[in-house]
Amino acid sequence: MIKKHNIYNIFNILRPYKRNITWISILMLITAIGSFLTPWLTKSLIDEGIINKEYRKVIFYVGVIIAVFFIQQIFEILQFHLYSKICIRIPYDLNIKACKQVLTVKIKYFKERNFSEVLSEIFQDIATISSIADSQFLASVVNLIKILAGIIALFLISWKLTILLLLVIPIRVLISRFMYISQRNKFKELMDNQSKFSSWLGDGISGIVEIKLWGMIKEKMIEVEKILTKFSITKKRLLFLGQIDKISNGFLSIGFNCLIYLVGASLIIKNEMTLGGLFSFVSYSALVMEPITIMSYISTQLSSIIPAYERFSTFLQTDKEEDNEFAIEFKDTQVYKMSFENISLAYSNEYVLSDISFDIFKGEKVAIIGANGSGKTSLINLLLRFYAPTTGTIKINDKKIEEFTLESYRKLFNLMAQSNYLFNDSIYNNINLTGELSWEEIKAACVEAEAYDFINNLPENFNARVGYNGAKLSGGEKQKIALARTLAKRNSRILILDEATSNYDYKSEAEFNDKVMLSKQYDIIIMITHRPEILKKINKIIYLDKGKVIAVGNYDSLYRDYESFRNTILKEN
Numbered sequence: 303m304i305k306k307h308n309i310y311n312i313f314n315i316l317r318p319y320k321r322n323i324t325w326i327s328i329l330m331l332i333t334a335i336g337s338f339l340t341p342w343l344t345k346s347l348i349d350e351g352i353i354n355k356e357y358r359k360v361i362f363y364v365g366v367i368i369a370v371f372f373i374q375q376i377f378e379i380l381q382f383h384l385y386s387k388i389c390i391r392i393p394y395d396l397n398i399k400a401c402k403q404v405l406t407v408k409i410k411y412f413k414e415r416n417f418s419e420v421l422s423e424i425f426q427d428i429a430t431i432s433s434i435a436d437s438q439f440l441a442s443v444v445n446l447i448k449i450l451a452g453i454i455a456l457f458l459i460s461w462k463l464t465i466l467l468l469l470v471i472p473i474r475v476l477i478s479r480f481m482y483i484s485q486r487n488k489f490k491e492l493m494d495n496q497s498k499f500s501s502w503l504g505d506g507i508s509g510i511v512e513i514k515l516w517g518m519i520k521e522k523m524i525e526v527e528k529i530l531t532k533f534s535i536t537k538k539r540l541l542f543l544g545q546i547d548k549i550s551n552g553f554l555s556i557g558f559n560c561l562i563y564l565v566g567a568s569l570i571i572k573n574e575m576t577l578g579g580l581f582s583f584v585s586y587s588a589l590v591m592e593p594i595t596i597m598s599y600i601s602t603q604l605s606s607i608i609p610a611y612e613r614f615s616t617f618l619q620t621d622k623e624e625d626n627e628f629a630i631e632f633k634d635t636q637v638y639k640m641s642f643e644n645i646s647l648a649y650s651n652e653y654v655l656s657d658i659s660f661d662i663f664k665g666e667k668v669a670i671i672g673a674n675g676s677g678k679t680s681l682i683n684l685l686l687r688f689y690a691p692t693t694g695t696i697k698i699n700d701k702k703i704e705e706f707t708l709e710s711y712r713k714l715f716n717l718m719a720q721s722n723y724l725f726n727d728s729i730y731n732n733i734n735l736t737g738e739l740s741w742e743e744i745k746a747a748c749v750e751a752e753a754y755d756f757i758n759n760l761p762e763n764f765n766a767r768v769g770y771n772g773a774k775l776s777g778g779e780k781q782k783i784a785l786a787r788t789l790a791k792r793n794s795r796i797l798i799l800d801e802a803t804s805n806y807d808y809k810s811e812a813e814f815n816d817k818v819m820l821s822k823q824y825d826i827i828i829m830i831t832h833r834p835e836i837l838k839k840i841n842k843i844i845y846l847d848k849g850k851v852i853a854v855g856n857y858d859s860l861y862r863d864y865e866s867f868r869n870t871i872l873k874e875n
């Protein structure tokens with residue numbers, strides 16, 4: 303369940319840093335006392351020193367004002383030191399949380415959004431949320447104390463003028479509230495537009511070849527112009543609201559000051575107030591109005607922080623891959639049996655696998671075959687626990703696979719999927735992903751994957767960089783490196799080859815498949831392939847159609863008994 307957030311639990315973000323914040327608040331309070339002393343000292347300087355023409359007193363009060371200022375500066379330096387720590391720590395902690403979530407969130411999260419959208423939302427949200435470290439936020443409590451202390455001081459100087467001030471405060475609060483709601487809604491709109499733009503950019507970069515080839519540049523530009531125009535309109539409205547807030551603030555404070563001068567002057571004329579009194583009242587009222595203005599600035603900032611925090615929290619609460627409470631390590635040294643028992647899978651509401659049951663035993667080399675969309679990859683995704691079956695159970699060595707910790711369970715598998723990601727690094731590092739392999743092991747895996755010769759012929763051989771997702775390599779070369787990496791993984795018991803050699807040339811493919819057929823390294827080998835020359839060598843072929851197991855048998859029996867099998871083989875070759 304995703305929790306909704308309000309203003310109050312936004313401050314939860316600051317909870318881990320409460321020790322520092324307490325110290326900052328104490329230091330701010332001490333500095334604030336200094337700010338309160340100064341107008342009082344100025345009042346005495348004018349009334350006792352200047353008006354009474356006592357120059358010694360003038361020198362005394364000037365000296366005290368300088369001393370107060372000096373002490374204030376020392377406390378401000380300490381404050382800055384603590385404050386800078388929080389400013390750095392908040393984005394750091396949020397980034398760590400986001401990265402952990404990216405790595406542990408269920409794979410289906412990335413099926414619905416492109417990397418650019420996810421990336422931009424994370425960056426944008428963290429930057430916005432981190433603005434909570436703004437010193438004004440940390441000063442919230444101190445500002446409230448300042449307002450109260452200021453009002454008391456004002457009452458002592460003139461209760462009549464103070465009542466005027468108290469009438470202004472609720473107007474200011476009401477304006478802030480209105481501004482907060484309108485700006486928050488606009489900010490949400492802005493964030494949505496930003497996500498659409500990032501999604502467009504991600505698609506544009508990933509699909510650049512298709513865009514150029516199909517002459518889609520014009521259409522794509524129209525698309526992005528629409529998104530950016532909406533973005534600009536919302537941004538303009540947001541700026542406009544900010545300006546209204548500023549103007550109303552200005553009106554309120556100038557109006558209030560004029561009122562103070564009018565009423566104050568009449569009080570001085572009636573001898574109910576001194577000139578120094580009016581001067582310090584104006585200074586104190588500024589000290590009261592300043593935190594009120596700051597509070598309204600905070601509410602403006604909250605109007606962007608809250609939607610960003612809501613979206614970020616939703617992301618952090620998205621389903622993670624987690625071990626169940628009683629999960630244990632997979633410790634068996636071999637896999638003697640794998641069973642699918644009445645497995646069904648629906649990605650959304652439509653079933654793509656229905657009531658699938660079969661067993662695979664140690665030593666078997668099994669092929670899964672079926673037309674496009676028949677559910678072969680989905681079956682593998684369930685086996686690897688990237689998805690959970692809607693109904694049914696998968697067992698390894700007669701134990702449900704959820705009983706094992708994910709990390710120990712996935713170590714059982716060596717997977718060569720239809721598309722494998724190559725990091726923008728050297729060939730060597732792409733094969734030796736965890737850095738544990740010896741040179742001999744890497745070489746052996748490359749020979750087995752039929753990759754060794756082509757790598758050795760490259761000018762920089764194993765040091766050659768592959769580019770973004772292997773962009774500097776041919777399709778077949780990319781696949782050979784990915785396969786070498788798969789084969790180099792140590793200690794796994796089950797090898798899964800999902801169209802692993804679809805880009806190989808005929809000779810390399812045949813040589814690799816011969817090696818696989820003779821391999822004794824794995825307890826079980828599962829292949830998704832339509833190549834008759836491979837299928838003919840396999841005893842157990844699981845034939846799928848529209849998410850159901852139609853038959854299990856060898857190539858000859860299936861070819862003889864099932865016309866649809868024959869058609870699938872003919873179509874795919």
Ligand SMILES: Nc1ncnc2c1ncn2[C@@H]1O[C@H](COP(=O)(O)OP(=O)(O)OP(=O)(O)O)[C@@H](O)[C@H]1O
Nearest residue numbers: 413649650654672673674675676677678679680681
């Ligand atoms: N993440 C997903 N969300 C929704 N539907 C999906 C998802 N992945 C696959 N499907 C649907 O599930 C069905 C089975 O897909 P799957 O990839 O398992 O088929 P396949 O037999 O491996 O196909 P191919 O031979 O083309 O690789 C398809 O109809 C596909 O549209």
